[in-house]
Amino acid sequence: MTDVAAGFSVVFGVIAVGALIGRTGVLGDDALRVLNRFVFFVALPALVFSRVAVADWATIIAPSSAVIVASALIVGVGTSCVARLIPGTSAPGAVIAGLSSSYCNAANLGLPLAVHVLGDAGAVVPLLLFQTGFYGPLALTLLESLTGGRGLSPRGLARTALANPVVVAALAGGVSNAVGWRPAGPLEGVVSLLAGAAVPVALVAFGISLATVRMLDSTAVSRRTLGVAVVGKNVVHPVVACLLGVAVGLDGTMLLTVIVLAALPTAQNVFVYADRYGVTTALARDAAVVSTVVSVPVILTVSALLGQW
Secondary structure (H helix, E strand, C coil), X not given: CHHHHHHHHHHHHHHHHHHHHHHHCCCCCCHHHHHHHHHHHHHHHHHHHHHHHCCXXXXXXXXXXXXXXXXXXXXXXXXXXXXXXXXXXXXXXXXXXHHHHHCECHHHHHHHHHHHHHCCHHHHHHHHHHHHHHHHHHHHHXXXXXXXXXXXXXXXXXXXXXXXXXXXXHHHHHHHHHHCCCCCHHHHHHHHHHHHHHHHHHHHHHHHHHHXXXXXXXXXXXXXXXXXXXXXHHHHHHHHHHHHHHHCCCCHHHHHHHXXXXXXXXCHHHHHHHHHHCCCHHHHHHHHHHHHHHHHHHHHHHHHHCCCC
């Protein structure tokens, strides 16, 4: 239990650094926008490319991977539909709500928890690949189309996808993987360093946002929409993963794995995406904070009930 708490404390610590930076203003008034743009246009594409380019597809195609993918899509689409029915929630806002309920903090929480709770860092790889290589790019393409007035036609989706650096990085990583080419030498070092900056810079930017805006402000975000997103992430997502896992015959450690991964809180990437397109950033920020706090007892309880301690 101490190791699990340590995983959360690291994340909270980096966010606290960001909040301190925001309070002191040491990076200037435009720090949040600049850091988020750096993550979106530079670090995140490097991270996506590096993950997809080295993926071992033969080892990640398994029933547990199917559960991870299916549960996220089911919860994400379902939450988006419910949120869209709430008065005042726009179509892009519904997409952010869906992401908030299903896009997991796999990198900076999933990896340490995979080691401390599941005993295998590789358990989180399918989730990372799904989110960075497919789910994130798909959501970004939808947001680009909905906010750019281009509609959702196949041609419009293809055009906006190819204009998105994260989508392009995912495609480039897939091609690199298929042909067996890997960055080497100095190029590998550059990609690796930039990819490593994605998570900490996103957390710092998130912390700055907490220090510069009012949290849980009902005038900035619908409490009903926030509630739908948080319940979707902390309750519905792990329950759906559990049911699907049992349905495909998972048990023991494998069942625990899919439930714990689904119970991870909302990733800071969702806030970066919302900020990039100017869509309900308050919802993405508040959902990440609340779901992170609630996920602690949820993951501890699930792990205890399945006899891991």
